[in-house]
Structures are given as C-alpha cells and as structure tokens.
Amino acid sequence: MHQLITLPTLHPIYMQLLDSLDIGIHVVNHEGTSVIYNKRMSEMEDMDKKDVLNKNIMDIFLFNSEEESRLLQALHKGSIRKNAKQTYFTYKGQEITTINNTYPLIHEGLIIGAVEIAKDITKLERLSRVTSLEKVGAKFTFDQIIGNSRAIVEVIENAKKATRTTSSVLIIGETGTGKELFAQSIHSGSDRSSKPFISQNCAALPDTLIESILFGTVKGAFTGATEHPGLFEQANGGTLMLDEINSLSATLQAKLLRAIQEKTIRRIGDTKDRPIDVRILATMNEDPLRAIQKNNLREDLYYRLSVVSIVIPPLKKRKEDIFSLVEHFIMKYNSRFQLNVPGVSEEIKNLFLEYDWPGNVRELEHMIEGAMNLINYDEQIDFSHLPTHVRTKFPLYELPTVSTQPVLEGSPPKPLQKYMEDAEKVYVEQILKQNNGNITQAAKDLGLSRQSLQYRIKKLHILMRKA
Incomplete structure (x- = not known):
C-alpha cells in the first residue's frame, strides 16, 4: 500500500492500467498532495497531469472550504462516501459534476492517503x-x-x-x-x-x-x-x-x-x-x-x-465593479438567510482587488454565499470567512498577532532580537499550518528555500505535526 502513495514507485505497467480505465482516479498522500491522477480524470477535468501532480488539492480546485473536498474529508476524518454527487470548480474556473466513491487509505491503523474514483456526469447535469x-x-x-x-x-x-x-x-x-x-x-x-x-x-x-x-x-x-x-x-x-x-x-x-x-x-x-x-x-x-x-x-x-x-x-478586467457586485450579493443572501451582514472588511477589499477571479462573477457570488454560511448575524465578512484555497494564496493577509502592549513600568523589556524571534516563530507556524505541514509549499509562500525553512524550524524549536 505504501507504494501507491509515491508516484515514482508505481510500476509503469500499473500506471498504464489506470490510464486505460474509463473512470477517473485521483490519489492524495497524507499531506493532501496529489500523487496519482489518471488519464480519464485528466480528461474529465480538462487539466494536465503536470498541473495536478505534486500539488496540494486545495491549490488546484476552487472549494469554498476543506469540508467541500471529499478527498480531504477522507484524509483527515476517515470519511467514506459512496455514489455521492459533487459539483466543484477547477482552478481554471471550469465547473465539474461527478458521482464519486471516496475512501481513506489505511496502513497499520493510520490514514496515509485517500483515493477518489469518479464518474463524470457534467453533461447530464x-x-x-x-x-x-x-x-x-x-x-x-x-x-x-x-x-x-x-x-x-x-x-x-x-x-x-x-x-x-x-x-x-x-x-x-x-x-x-x-x-x-x-x-x-x-x-x-x-x-x-x-x-x-x-x-x-x-x-x-x-x-x-x-x-x-x-x-x-x-x-x-x-x-x-x-x-x-x-x-x-x-x-x-x-x-x-x-x-x-x-x-x-x-x-x-x-x-x-x-x-x-x-x-x-x-x-x-x-x-x-x-x-x-x-x-x-x-x-x-x-x-x-x-x-x-x-x-x-x-x-x-x-x-x-x-x-x-x-x-x-472577465471580472479581472473590470475590477472596479467588484464592490457593487459584492454589495448586491450580500443583500441577496441577507434576505435569503435572514442575516444583517453589513459588508466586507478593508483587508478583504484589498484581497478582492488582487485576486484574478478565474471563475468570474459566478465565483464571486459563490464566495460571498459561502462566507455568509459561516458568519454571525451582523458580523462583517473577513479573511477567516474566505475559502481555504484563497486564504492559502494570500497568507500575508493573515498576519500573526504579536503583543504590542507597552512595557509595564518596572518590568524588564524584551530584547529586540527575542521579540523578532517570537514574531518569526508565530508567523512560520501559521504558514506551516495553512499548508498542512507541507514544507515545500510553506517555503514557497514564505519566499524561502526548503533548506532555509527547515533550518528555521529547528532554530525556533517548532514542533511539526506528524502525519
């Protein structure tokens, strides 16, 4: 079973067999990284294997949250879903509807990955x-x-x-x-x-x-x-x-x-x-x-x-219309959900202007609807309400909180070096958490080499979550 987790160890004959099947097969390892993606799944989702393999699933598909990914539910919670209908968007903004069977891959009592077997019903939908x-x-x-x-x-x-x-x-x-x-x-x-x-x-x-x-x-x-x-x-x-x-x-x-x-x-x-x-x-x-x-x-x-x-x-060519659309969708779902959401935070406005909106206006509406499913009655939409795939692309919008309280009189001040190390540790831990402990992706988000990040993890005594 271990051999199924790392693509290079899969014998070429077995890969040919998987590519000959008329069903889509997608396997992720314990980090949520795609390691098997057969030809039929590639055709169904109109995505090249190189755009999927060795990448985290939340970076590939436009789920509103991890809860919408059956693969991640199987990976993190051991959930088994049979003959379940699922509609989602690829990173190109293409809408896909499938009937899926999703299972965790278990070895010696531990979940080491997950597999999804999919039949395309987009045309029928x-x-x-x-x-x-x-x-x-x-x-x-x-x-x-x-x-x-x-x-x-x-x-x-x-x-x-x-x-x-x-x-x-x-x-x-x-x-x-x-x-x-x-x-x-x-x-x-x-x-x-x-x-x-x-x-x-x-x-x-x-x-x-x-x-x-x-x-x-x-x-x-x-x-x-x-x-x-x-x-x-x-x-x-x-x-x-x-x-x-x-x-x-x-x-x-x-x-x-x-x-x-x-x-x-x-x-x-x-x-x-x-x-x-x-x-x-x-x-x-x-x-x-x-x-x-x-x-x-x-x-x-x-x-x-x-x-x-x-x-x-496309929406990325008319970004000055984003906030009129946001206001319209908030009014729509306030009425539908009986809420009183006043709008979005300033940081979200800046993020929306930076985002390229591959799914265009439809994606914006789905994002607002998804956020308003997570929100309190009169709460403003902020970074925490956005789908995971967006949050991971904009990690700097979720800066760590470092104490800015004035030093109390009589208490020893914290040396600047110690203060900077504490802030660095909090931020690195947060980026690692966003990437589910994936050092390669976290290093990319931080603008560091993998070796440099590993050095900081050891230096700052950061405890890594075991798979």
Whole structure:
C-alpha cells in the first residue's frame, strides 16, 4: 500500500492500467498532495497531469472550504462516501459534476492517503438545467446587470442596440461572466419579449440527442420516436439561445446554418420543411477565431451568427465593479438567510482587488454565499470567512498577532532580537499550518528555500505535526 502513495514507485505497467480505465482516479498522500491522477480524470477535468501532480488539492480546485473536498474529508476524518454527487470548480474556473466513491487509505491503523474514483456526469447535469422542451420567459433585464466600469457599460450599450433588430447575436465570454444574463436581457428588451425564450446548452451532448432536441421528431423516425416539436418550433416567434455553440459537431453546425439561412427546419424522419421565425442568440466561452482554427466552429456559421458580436469582459478586467457586485450579493443572501451582514472588511477589499477571479462573477457570488454560511448575524465578512484555497494564496493577509502592549513600568523589556524571534516563530507556524505541514509549499509562500525553512524550524524549536 505504501507504494501507491509515491508516484515514482508505481510500476509503469500499473500506471498504464489506470490510464486505460474509463473512470477517473485521483490519489492524495497524507499531506493532501496529489500523487496519482489518471488519464480519464485528466480528461474529465480538462487539466494536465503536470498541473495536478505534486500539488496540494486545495491549490488546484476552487472549494469554498476543506469540508467541500471529499478527498480531504477522507484524509483527515476517515470519511467514506459512496455514489455521492459533487459539483466543484477547477482552478481554471471550469465547473465539474461527478458521482464519486471516496475512501481513506489505511496502513497499520493510520490514514496515509485517500483515493477518489469518479464518474463524470457534467453533461447530464447541464442537460438537466436547460429549459429543454418547455416554453419559458426570460427572467433578466439590462437593469439587473451590475457594474459601472467603462468595460461593462460599453458592452451593455451595444447589447441594448441589438434589441432593435432580429439579427443573430454571438455572445463571447469566459465561464461565469454572465452570457445568459445578457441573452435574456436582449430578449426582454426586444419586440419578442412576450414570446418564448428557450435556452439549450449544446456542450458535448450526443449528436442524435441534440439533433432531436433542436429539430424535433416524427413518429417512427427511429425506435421509440414520437411526434414531437423541437426547440426551433417551440421558440417560434421568440428567441432560442444556444449555449456553447462550438460544442456542436460539424454536421449539426451545417444543419443549424441551413435552418438560420432558409428559416425552415425539418424534423428527424420527416419529408417536409416547416417555416420558423426564431431569433438565434449563441454563446461561446472561447475566442471564435481560435475555435475556427481548431475546427470547432464552421467559418460560415460564425459569420452568420456574428452579425452582432458581444464580448463580455472577465471580472479581472473590470475590477472596479467588484464592490457593487459584492454589495448586491450580500443583500441577496441577507434576505435569503435572514442575516444583517453589513459588508466586507478593508483587508478583504484589498484581497478582492488582487485576486484574478478565474471563475468570474459566478465565483464571486459563490464566495460571498459561502462566507455568509459561516458568519454571525451582523458580523462583517473577513479573511477567516474566505475559502481555504484563497486564504492559502494570500497568507500575508493573515498576519500573526504579536503583543504590542507597552512595557509595564518596572518590568524588564524584551530584547529586540527575542521579540523578532517570537514574531518569526508565530508567523512560520501559521504558514506551516495553512499548508498542512507541507514544507515545500510553506517555503514557497514564505519566499524561502526548503533548506532555509527547515533550518528555521529547528532554530525556533517548532514542533511539526506528524502525519
């Protein structure tokens, strides 16, 4: 069992075996450092092995706290979870949903690591969220888009102009920037606002499924097929939003282009064309020109969809809007949780301006919601309420408390050298604790070499927690 803990000792044949499995496998050692990460897990989470192996799990995934990591729960508490659903974010801001089996690895009565075996259900989770096969109205308007930065105001003004026509619109932005918010606002501000707004996520769904969802079926088209209108027909007179359009196959992109150009669709198994009056709003989370180069997007479809192009800036490009968003989310969750949180501390404001927000506005909202689950009724959000992965990236915001009380008259003053040593010990102990005793990562946070930190640990008589 010890051999499973250190990757170099794992025989290459065993690693090939793990890489051939159609399930994800992730193993961490006693420090929470990733030591095994197979090919399927890498594909599921869209992360290279080099970005995961030999790194602490809290530095890789955007959990609000260690309690949200099943691996760390297994490692620190011996928890066993079977067939448990989990949704989380990678450090790239990508949302992942899996069904997991998580176990501690025990040797001679001690927990020496943890393993997670995962099956990807992200596609099914996305499909369950869509408004598929139901006519719904848009919930959002431009008044609900928060921000006064020049970057976002310009985008809002351009999007408002798009409400005057029926031209197709291509909305481009990273995950979590609010692409559907803009799409719904365009629909709500248009003459089609009283008609259906239907949203469909196209990401990585099987061609046969997405084709029948979009274009509909006739009875007998295939085994079990019934007479059913597709989303184009259901959205007739209104708006159809196609999310992650670049995920469609080239064949379906060609059929979509034909439907947009000819304003007709043909159900699967049918012999006649049906007229449609639908405005298309498409979204992408990557540069369309790069998608064309990678053959993920047909060039002719791009030009048809991008009659109007709207590029939503990531949150790191509009940081002056952060505090308006923070205020909005605090008000939202004050109401929902029956709290009276007044805001965030000054140190948190500075931290938020430094953070790069890989998950964008969605990540900011989740961070505020998570903090308000840990807070007292009227307490201000401070550093201690932030998720662990953020706290470990900003250790200087959690400075140790060293006594600044004036020396009492008659008591011997503490020599400056002794005072500095005491302060150094407190700070080093704190950084080591934040990194769960990982000397390599703690040394990196402190700006020291590993050897230099080990010297200070010995010099300052710091007791290390045993694994």
